Amino acid sequence: MAFSAEKSGFEDWLPTMAERLGGEGLIGELCNGFNLLMDREKGVIDFESLKRNAAALGLADLSDEDLRSMLREGDFDGDGALNQMEFCVLMFRLSPELMDESWFLLEEALHQEFKDFC
Secondary structure (H helix, E strand, O other), rough: OOOOOOOOOOOOOOHHHHHHHHHHHHHHHHHHHHHHHHHOOOOOOOOHHHHHHHHHHHHOOOOHHHHHHHHHHHHOOOOOOOOOOHHHHHHHHHHHHHHHHHHHHHHHHHHOOOOOOO
16 A cells, blocks of 8 residues: 555645755755654664654654555665655655656756756
8 A cells, every 4th residue: 555645634845845945955855854754873764763753744643554655655675764865756756746846846956966067
């Protein structure tokens, strides 16, 4: 069963953040979110660290199964945890509106990254 943002009452603030912060600022905030949720010793978000820190991101009402499902949804390498890249990708995937705008954000970030080469 996949994690359902709609079922959990999740409110999607990423499009608003993207609009206000731009691509680079949004990625910085996602990294801050990752740092809030991760296990400091392991450097990843596992079930225990997600459950312990979920309230910091407004996820306190999610069930254990929702939290596990969220981890499975983003765990591309199958290690049972989310590294920083997996977390950022998951946050984009859970935001349908932002997914629609992701090409714009990608182009903006690439432009910023390679502006000295053009």
